[in-house]
Structure formats: structure tokens, C-alpha cells
Amino acid sequence: MPTFRCNSKPNKMSKPAVRKYGKSVKKSRAEQLFAELPRSPVKRNVTTSVYKVEEPEVETKTRESAVDDIAERLLSITLEEKHIEKEHISPSQDTLPPPAAKEAPATPRPATPSGPEPQNEADDDSPSDLRILTWDDVCPFGDRIEKIAEASYAEIYRITNDRGVSIIKVIRLASPIRPQTATQRRAGLVDEEPHSEDDLRGELSISEWLADIPGFVVYKERYIVRGKAPKVLLETHQAFHRRAKRKDPDRLQFYPSPSRYLDDTEFLVVELGDAGTALEDFDLQETAQLWDIFLHTAIALARAEDLVRFEHRDLHEGNLCIRRSKTSVAKTDDSPCQFGYSGLEITILDYGISRAEDPEPAAGEEAVPVAYDLEKDLSLFTSTHAAQCRVYREMRSFLLRGDRCHLPPEAHDTPRALDFQGQPISWETHHPYTNVLWLAYIYQYLVEHFRGDRKELSAFKKRTKELWAHLNPEAPRHILSFPSAVDVVRYAAEAGWITEEQVMDEASRMGDESIILDTRAEETAHLRRSPRRAAA
Structure with a gap:
């Protein structure tokens, strides 16, 4: 069996308290919000049948040689030219996956058909226990609501009023809805299937665990919305699809028109902080933006890997938002630091198919992974409709x-096929290399959609050539790969692109108060009513 070189594990940090939706919590210290910047491991003369760690060199290394050294210590994930049969994929006999942050079980447990692992905490809210609102409560007269996106099984709206701005994620629950009209059927409308409470529990749990990590969305509140839709909701729904059709005439409408909502039609609505503009709609004009967007994303993923053994598994340009938190600053010195000049911050959205573990399991119990079972629908891996489909495969x-x-x-047509160790494939196991695959996707997207000075872009690509070589999943087999986002951050730090002080600095966090539920006047929140409803 061949040997592999690997990095030692990063230092662990204290874990933040689990945050509850809509409740104020004590903010974590910077040391709790951020994992410690991983250090280059001290090499030891230890050899096993799997890993090989080399002797340290005697001479003092320069910054350049330190970067070369970490590249040499990247985990080897090699390409093997094996015969692939459609009916059965033989596991590779001479390669092993990169080690997880913690030792994985010897025999991975198959993912349960029901999807995310249910949470049994007594104080966790399930949709059936939540406050029930109407659409007029969500957006009363005088407030503004705008449909801005469609995510995995959810519609996304922005609400603006005199108390601020929120994003709401609207997920249809199993409930009655008016059938399609003949015109809608002829137009080829496809209704997104409603979802059960069990389908949503995993994502909501992961959202709580990530809530205090900068770079992830701020959660405010959640509730049930029931009933017919007001005219303003129908108008913004129609306006959204007119814009979408202009961009893509072949685009289908996957979510029912609000005109079809009945008195008993129900939605789970999750209120979030306004994350800014989706990367797919952001105008990339300066290379400082490329540096900050990529490094912010890598740092956020590294923190989440360390704290909750997180994998996003769906981090495309629609699930990464950009907002300006401060004025951009020109770089005037000769230091290698490239981080923090654009004034931009990122927010990672949509954990519908993500994987994580409870950072604070019950005493005496091991953390149970929460992971959506992607084997339930292999169309995610057989589809070719968008660039990100390749990353799923x-x-x-x-x-x-x-x-x-x-x-x-065509090689992804057998659910729960055997993996390279002869076990049924399981999405519950922790493989942080999936985060590296998505960082590679984001890097490529940034470069391909840059609209600024081409000479600056060439300089950026030249400076990050070695980084890309170790990110690129199509690199030649002799090129070693990053095993995790933590290792990407370590590489950037040793290259001098980002300082330890910058990594440890607290990012700004937007307010976590709901703008839909009024919690200012009373200890128990009461609903804001529109002037029309109040006068009734």
C-alpha cells in the first residue's frame, strides 16, 4: 500500500453556544467565532502503512520555501485510470481519501432514507409548534416585499420596512393548493413538491450551529404563514419571472403562483439577515474583490470545518452573497498581504444538502451527524444543465x-453503490475535501466572470498559479491536493496573503432582531398590523 504525506490536525478551539432563533444571545469572543489560525505542523519521524511524515530541515526557511514546504505536505489525492463499468464501480485499491478532522468510524453507517437526522432536543421548535401568521402580517401595508431568488425547495424574498431589511426563505409545507389552470399547464409550469417537517429539520439544526460564525447567514426568526396571498405578493412573483425569462427564455417556473394559495395553504418562513447581492449578480471589477471573496469564503468554511465538521456541498454562485461593509482601500505597500482591501464581506447561504455535527452533544453522547441523503435522488449527479453539476459528480x-x-x-445510476472500501456510500461521513471542490469552483467563477482590467487579472492568476494547481480537481496526478478548507487558509497565511491578526479579527455582524415580529414593546412579541387591519 502506498504512503501519503499529510498535515497534522489544526488546533481545536472552544465551541460557541448553540444559538436559538429570534432570541438574543451573548456574543462569542473572537477566539470562539474563529478557530485558531492553523500552524504548519512540526514534522516528526513517524511512518505508518498509510501516512508518511518527513524529518524537519535544519536550516531556517524563507517565506518562499515555507510555501513550497506546505505544498509538499499537501495530501496526495491521485487520479487512477481504472476501468469504470456502468453497473458496478470497482473501488480503487491503491488510493485512500484524505483524513477527516477527526477519525471516522471504520464502517460508515449508511445514510437513512428519511434524509437529515432528526433532532430530539426538547427546546427545538418544530414547524407545528411555531407561531402562525398571515401574509398580511409578514408584509403589511407600507412595507415592501420583493422576490429575489429561487433556492433549493424555497423561494427567497427581501422585505424592507422602517425597522430594517430582512430576507425570508419561504418553503411550502404539505397543504392544499389550487390546481393549475389550463393556461398554466400549457405553459409547462412545474410545481415544486411540498416538504415535510422532517425534510427541513436538518437544515434548521445546521443553521443554528453556524449562526455565530462570521461568513454564515444571520438567522432572526421562523414561523408558519398560512392563507391566501395579497396582491403585492402576486405582483412581485410575476415581476421576478418576467425578469428571469428575459435572461433565459427557456427557464421553467418551478414554484406555484401565489394566485393558487388557499386559506389552508401553509409555508415555513425563515427570516434571515440581508446578506447582500448574490455572486451571480455581482459586478467584479477589481482584483481586490477576487482576493477578498475567495479568502473570506475559505476562512468561513475552515471555521465551520473546525467547529461543526461542516461541508456545504452546494456552494455555487447563487448561494454566496456579497455586501460592502466598509470603504475600499488602495494597496500602497510592498507587503505580500492581499486581504481586506475591497471592503467586501461574504455570506454563505442554503444548507439544504449540507453536512454538520452538533458542537455540543449531550453529556456522554457522541455527536450525531446531520446530512441530507443525496442517494435518494441521483438526478443531482446525472444532470448537466449547469456548470455546478460537475461538482456534484x-x-x-x-x-x-x-x-x-x-x-x-452515466456512472451515477446505482443508489448506495459500494465505495472504495467496499461499504455502501454514505453522506453522513465527513469529507472536507468537498469544500475544496467548491472553493475550486468559486475560484474559477471569479476568474471567468471578472470584468475589470485584463492585465490585473493576469497578475492575479500568475500570483495564484500554485494555489490553483492544488485546488484544481483536474490537475495532473503528480500534483498534490488540499484536503480541506483549513489547509487552503494555512497555505494563504504562509504565502503572506492574509495575516493571523486579520483571521482572528471579528467580522461585523448584522442585527439579529426580527423586523416582522415586534419585540420592542412587550416581553412577548406581538404582531405588527397594517393600518387597514388595525382600523378594522
Whole structure:
């Protein structure tokens, strides 16, 4: 069996308290919000059948040699040219996956068909226990509501009023809805299927665990919205689809028109902080923006890997938002630091198919992973409609083979196929390399959609050439790969692109008060009513 070089594990940090929706919590210290900046491991003369760690060099290293050294210590994930059969994928016999942050069980437990692992905490709110509102409560007269996106099984709206700005994620629950009209059927409308409480519990749990980590969305409140839709909701729904059709004439409408809502139609609505503009709609004009967006994303993922063993698994340009938190500053010195000049911050959205573990399990119990079972619908891996579909296949190919080999769509037609260790594939196990695959996708997107000075872009690509070589899942087999986002941050720090002080600095956090529920006047929140309803 071949040997591999690997980095030692990063230092662990104290874990933040789990945050509850809509309740004020004591803010964590910077040391709690951020994992310590990982250090270059001290090399020891230890050899096993799997890993090889080399002797340290005697001479003092320069910054350049330190960067070369960490590149040499990146985990090897090699391409193996194996024969791939459609009916059965033989596990690779001479490659192993990168080690997880913690030792994984010897025999991975197959993911349960029901999807995310349910949480049994007594104080966790389930949708059936939540406050019930109407659409007039959510957006009363005088407030503004605008549909801005469609995510995995949810519609996204922005609400603005005199108390601020919030994003609401609207998820249809199993409930009655008016059938499509003949015109809607001829138009080829496809209704997104309603979801059960169990389908949503995993994502909501992960959202709580990530809530205090900068770079992840601020959660404010959640509630049930029931009843018919007001005219303003129908108007913004129609305006959104007119804009979408102008951009993509072949685009289908996947969510029912609000005109079809009945008195008993129910939605789970999650209120979030306004994350800014989706990367797919952001105008990239300066290379300082490329540096900050990429490094902010890598740092956020590294923190989440360390704290809750997190994998996003769906981090495309629609799930990464950008907002300006301060004025941009020109770089005037000759230091290698490239981080923090654009004034931008990022927010990572949508944990519908993510994976994480409770950072504070019950005493005497091991943390139970929460992970959506992607084996329930293999169309995610066989689809070719968008660029990110390749990353879904790269993730599953890695779980199956333990290397960087990209299996084509037709190789993903067998649910729970055996992995390279002869076990049924399981999405509950922790493979932080999936975060590296998405960082590679974001890097490529930033470069390909840059609209600024081409000479500046060439300089950026030249400076990050080695970084990209170790991110690129299609790199030649002799090129080593980053095993996790933590290692990407370590590389950037040793290259001097970001300082330890910058990593440890607290990012700004937007307010976590609901602008839909009024909690100022009474200890128990009461609903704001529109002038029309109050006068009734």
C-alpha cells in the first residue's frame, strides 16, 4: 500500500453556544467565532502503512520555501485510470481519501432514507409548534416585499420596512393548493413538491450551529404563514419571472403562483439577515474583490470545518452573497498581504444538502451527524444543465473512489453503490475535501466572470498559479491536493496573503432582531398590523 504525506490536525478551539432563533444571545469572543489560525505542523519521524511524515530541515526557511514546504505536505489525492463499468464501480485499491478532522468510524453507517437526522432536543421548535401568521402580517401595508431568488425547495424574498431589511426563505409545507389552470399547464409550469417537517429539520439544526460564525447567514426568526396571498405578493412573483425569462427564455417556473394559495395553504418562513447581492449578480471589477471573496469564503468554511465538521456541498454562485461593509482601500505597500482591501464581506447561504455535527452533544453522547441523503435522488449527479453539476459528480466520485477521478453522469445510476472500501456510500461521513471542490469552483467563477482590467487579472492568476494547481480537481496526478478548507487558509497565511491578526479579527455582524415580529414593546412579541387591519 502506498504512503501519503499529510498535515497534522489544526488546533481545536472552544465551541460557541448553540444559538436559538429570534432570541438574543451573548456574543462569542473572537477566539470562539474563529478557530485558531492553523500552524504548519512540526514534522516528526513517524511512518505508518498509510501516512508518511518527513524529518524537519535544519536550516531556517524563507517565506518562499515555507510555501513550497506546505505544498509538499499537501495530501496526495491521485487520479487512477481504472476501468469504470456502468453497473458496478470497482473501488480503487491503491488510493485512500484524505483524513477527516477527526477519525471516522471504520464502517460508515449508511445514510437513512428519511434524509437529515432528526433532532430530539426538547427546546427545538418544530414547524407545528411555531407561531402562525398571515401574509398580511409578514408584509403589511407600507412595507415592501420583493422576490429575489429561487433556492433549493424555497423561494427567497427581501422585505424592507422602517425597522430594517430582512430576507425570508419561504418553503411550502404539505397543504392544499389550487390546481393549475389550463393556461398554466400549457405553459409547462412545474410545481415544486411540498416538504415535510422532517425534510427541513436538518437544515434548521445546521443553521443554528453556524449562526455565530462570521461568513454564515444571520438567522432572526421562523414561523408558519398560512392563507391566501395579497396582491403585492402576486405582483412581485410575476415581476421576478418576467425578469428571469428575459435572461433565459427557456427557464421553467418551478414554484406555484401565489394566485393558487388557499386559506389552508401553509409555508415555513425563515427570516434571515440581508446578506447582500448574490455572486451571480455581482459586478467584479477589481482584483481586490477576487482576493477578498475567495479568502473570506475559505476562512468561513475552515471555521465551520473546525467547529461543526461542516461541508456545504452546494456552494455555487447563487448561494454566496456579497455586501460592502466598509470603504475600499488602495494597496500602497510592498507587503505580500492581499486581504481586506475591497471592503467586501461574504455570506454563505442554503444548507439544504449540507453536512454538520452538533458542537455540543449531550453529556456522554457522541455527536450525531446531520446530512441530507443525496442517494435518494441521483438526478443531482446525472444532470448537466449547469456548470455546478460537475461538482456534484466530483463529490460523489470522490466518495466512491477516494481519488480525484471524475466519473461521468452515466456512472451515477446505482443508489448506495459500494465505495472504495467496499461499504455502501454514505453522506453522513465527513469529507472536507468537498469544500475544496467548491472553493475550486468559486475560484474559477471569479476568474471567468471578472470584468475589470485584463492585465490585473493576469497578475492575479500568475500570483495564484500554485494555489490553483492544488485546488484544481483536474490537475495532473503528480500534483498534490488540499484536503480541506483549513489547509487552503494555512497555505494563504504562509504565502503572506492574509495575516493571523486579520483571521482572528471579528467580522461585523448584522442585527439579529426580527423586523416582522415586534419585540420592542412587550416581553412577548406581538404582531405588527397594517393600518387597514388595525382600523378594522
